[in-house]
Every structure is written in C-alpha cells, then in structure tokens.
Amino acid sequence: MKTLLKTIFYFAVSSASVFGMYGFSNDWMDFLTDNNHLRARTDQLGFVLGNGTVKGTLGFKADTGYFGNIMSYINGGKxxxxxxVSLGLAYTSDIISAGLGYNYTYIDSSLDVHTPVFMINAxxxxxxxxxxxxxxxxKDNSDYSAFSTTSEIRYYTGVDSINAVRLYINYGKNSYNANSASSFGLELRFYFLPTTINSVWINPFIKVLYYSSLDAKGKDVINKNTDTLVNIQSYDRILYTSHNANEVNEVYESNPYILRITPALSLYADSDIVSLYFEPSIGYKIIYDGKKSxxxxxxxxxxxxxxxxxxxxxxxxxYFEMGVNSSNNPIPVNFRSATGINWYLPQL
Known part of the structure; x- marks a missing residue:
C-alpha cells in the first residue's frame, strides 16, 4: 500500500502540467484527482472548485499553439x-469517481471541433x-465529417516490479463523399523498479508505440508526412484519391506506419520551498512511408x-516547464516551455 501511494503521488506531480485547464485530448485524465486551484499560465487559464464530493472546472488552454492568446483579430478585424474552452463536472469518492467534460475548439473559419469527454476512476x-x-x-463543407480519440488507461499496481502501466489508444477518421482516411495506434508504457537514492526518487520506464494508416494502400500518394497519416485527428482534413490505372501517379504500396521503442527515466526531488522533476529519454524509431520506392x-x-x-x-x-526533443520536421529540434502560477484553494 505504501508503494502504491508513493507511486500515485509522484506521478501526480510529474503529470501536473496537464492538470490545469484541460485540452481536447486526454488531458482530462487527472481532473478527478485534482485539488481546488486557480491557474494562470502562458498556455492555460481557469479553475477547479469543489467540496470533496462534487467538483467543476472552467478554463482555456492553448491547444492551437498560440501561447498567451485567448482571442485575436484576423482578416480585417474578425x-x-x-x-x-473547457468545462466539466465530476463526482468523486474513494470507491469510484466519474466525470464529464466538454471542449470547444475553433480551428479556423470553416471548422470547429467539439470534444465530449468521459472519465472514470476506481x-x-x-x-x-x-x-x-x-x-x-x-461549416462550409457538408461533405466533410471526422472523428478521433486519444483514450488513455492507467493502472497503478502497488508493486515495485511494475509499479504502473499506461495504455494509449488512438483512432481517427476523416471522411469525404469521394474517399476517407483513417489511422489506428497504440502506445504502451511500463514503469518499473522505483527507488530512492539520496532523496531523489527514480523510476525507469519504457514506451512502445505503433501507429499505422488503415486505408492508404492502393491510393495515390498525397502531400502529407507519415506522422500525420498514421495519427489522424478530426481537424486534419486528409483526402486520399483513388488510383486511376490510366495515370502514372505514385501510389501507396502498403499502409504507412511508425514503430518506436523509448527507454526513459523519471527523476524527482523536493524540499520545503522547491521541487524538481526531470525526464530524459532516448529511443529507436522505424518509419515506413508506404511508397514502393x-x-x-x-x-x-x-x-x-x-x-x-x-x-x-x-x-x-x-511553475516552469520546459521540453526539448528530436523532430522529423525540417527543423531537427522541437522546444516548448510554459510558466505561470497555481493558487491552491480550500474546499467549498
């Protein structure tokens, strides 16, 4: 039991960067366990309030990448x-907790994304x-419909050999009358053998990821990178074209896919006035774009x-967070940071 409580505590700290105002993906995972707080950061603004049994949340998150912006004027003052925008309501107890969330995301003048979210803890x-x-x-093309999900399951085992397991399930489909594009992916994480050395908590883990397109095979090659084709989101608007035997266009011989194996390490240390979490990783990746050549x-x-x-x-x-990682884009390194404050509030 002691191992289980320590594991949940340290993972709560290490995942707190997403426990504020919730985005349109699996950011809602921690809502049921979050304490009352007011948050103001470069990428998030909002609050969580409740009385220990019922809680609610309302806020904003920069899912579209515009840090510091909630609204702006474009195209001649529009x-x-x-x-x-996120809002949610939850019931919590020791035996079982359940919650419902909703996100509205404005993509552009022709597309919105609505995201209902269901959460349950036991x-x-x-x-x-x-x-x-x-x-x-x-809004302007009734021919287009799309759905995607990035679902997550976590289980804290309470034993040291494998103290936590996470499973991510991704599915997406973009549909037009003429054609459709879909993908499916799984990511499995195993956390094992946590230990403490000189007041530093250490927890190794390994990530195994497999993403694949489901219906690219036999269709004409389009100008989209493999990362997008194997992890389709509802806002991507991907349209394949069926191959015409009379044309010389290059076709996908097989469905594109990505396989990645990544060992990583969680490191955590704290004192009365400061805490630090650090997560380095290095891994191996196989990418196949599906083309015959x-x-x-x-x-x-x-x-x-x-x-x-x-x-x-x-x-x-x-609070300050920073992340840097390798990229398959023309820019070889991705960098991201955010900062702000959390004000923890008493129960209502």
Whole structure:
C-alpha cells in the first residue's frame, strides 16, 4: 500500500502540467484527482472548485499553439478564438469517481471541433480511464465529417516490479463523399523498479508505440508526412484519391506506419520551498512511408522534459516547464516551455 501511494503521488506531480485547464485530448485524465486551484499560465487559464464530493472546472488552454492568446483579430478585424474552452463536472469518492467534460475548439473559419469527454476512476484511484471524442463540425463543407480519440488507461499496481502501466489508444477518421482516411495506434508504457537514492526518487520506464494508416494502400500518394497519416485527428482534413490505372501517379504500396521503442527515466526531488522533476529519454524509431520506392527509415530519438515548482507561500506555486526533443520536421529540434502560477484553494 505504501508503494502504491508513493507511486500515485509522484506521478501526480510529474503529470501536473496537464492538470490545469484541460485540452481536447486526454488531458482530462487527472481532473478527478485534482485539488481546488486557480491557474494562470502562458498556455492555460481557469479553475477547479469543489467540496470533496462534487467538483467543476472552467478554463482555456492553448491547444492551437498560440501561447498567451485567448482571442485575436484576423482578416480585417474578425474575431478568432485561439484557445480551447473547457468545462466539466465530476463526482468523486474513494470507491469510484466519474466525470464529464466538454471542449470547444475553433480551428479556423470553416471548422470547429467539439470534444465530449468521459472519465472514470476506481480502486482508490489506482485505475483511471479517460475517453475523449473529437467530433469535427464543418461549416462550409457538408461533405466533410471526422472523428478521433486519444483514450488513455492507467493502472497503478502497488508493486515495485511494475509499479504502473499506461495504455494509449488512438483512432481517427476523416471522411469525404469521394474517399476517407483513417489511422489506428497504440502506445504502451511500463514503469518499473522505483527507488530512492539520496532523496531523489527514480523510476525507469519504457514506451512502445505503433501507429499505422488503415486505408492508404492502393491510393495515390498525397502531400502529407507519415506522422500525420498514421495519427489522424478530426481537424486534419486528409483526402486520399483513388488510383486511376490510366495515370502514372505514385501510389501507396502498403499502409504507412511508425514503430518506436523509448527507454526513459523519471527523476524527482523536493524540499520545503522547491521541487524538481526531470525526464530524459532516448529511443529507436522505424518509419515506413508506404511508397514502393522507399525503404524503412531508422532513426534515433531523444528528449528531455523538466518541471520546476517554487512555493513562496504555502498555497501559492510558481511553475516552469520546459521540453526539448528530436523532430522529423525540417527543423531537427522541437522546444516548448510554459510558466505561470497555481493558487491552491480550500474546499467549498
């Protein structure tokens, strides 16, 4: 039991970067266990409030990448919403907890995404399930419909050999009358052998990921990278064209896919006024773009993620996060950071 409680605590700290105002993916995973707080960050704004049994949330998150922006003016003064709006309600108890969330995301003038989310926790929060449903709403093209989900299941085992397991399930489909594009993916994470050395908590883990297109085979090659084709989202608007035997267009000989294996390490240390979380990783990746003329691409992947929390007052937290990792884009390195405050509030 002691091992289980420590594991849940440390994972709560390491995943707190998404526990604020919830995005349109599996960010809602931690809503059922979050404490009352007010959050103001470069990418999030909102609150969680409740009385220990019933809680609610309302806020914004920069899912579209516009840090610091909630709304802006574009195209001659037209108003654009640059952040996902989230609201949710939950019932919590030791035996079972359940919640419902909703996100509205403005993609552009022709597309919105509505995301209802279902969450459930059981076994004193040892088992957690989060299922979001991204549903595209095309404003100017009734021909387009789309759905995607990035569902997550977590289980904290309470034993040291494998102290936690996570399963991510991705599915997406973009549909037009003429054709459709779909993908499916799984990611499995095993956390094992946690230990403490000189007050530093250490937990190794390994990630195994497989993403694949489902229906590209036999269709004409389109101008989309493999990462997009194997992980289709409701807002991608991907359209394959069926191959015409009288044309010389290149076709997909097989469905594109990505296989990745990544060992990583969780490191956590704290004191009365500061806490630090650091997560380095290095892995191996196989990419196949499905084209007849192509071979398997083999790549080394790497990444580093860190969080720093400073507590100038008991219930006030200054937060900074930073992540850097390798990329398959023309820019070989991706960098992301965010900062802000959390003000923890008493129960109502």
């Amino acid at each position: 108003l654009s919403l640059d952040a996902t 076994m004193n929060d040892s088992l957690r399930i989060c299922i979001p449903f991204q549903i595209a709403d095309a 192509s071979k398997l691409d083999h790549a080394l992947t790497w990444g580093a993620y860190s969080e720093v929390r400073i507590y100038p007052l008991k219930d006030l937290e200054w």
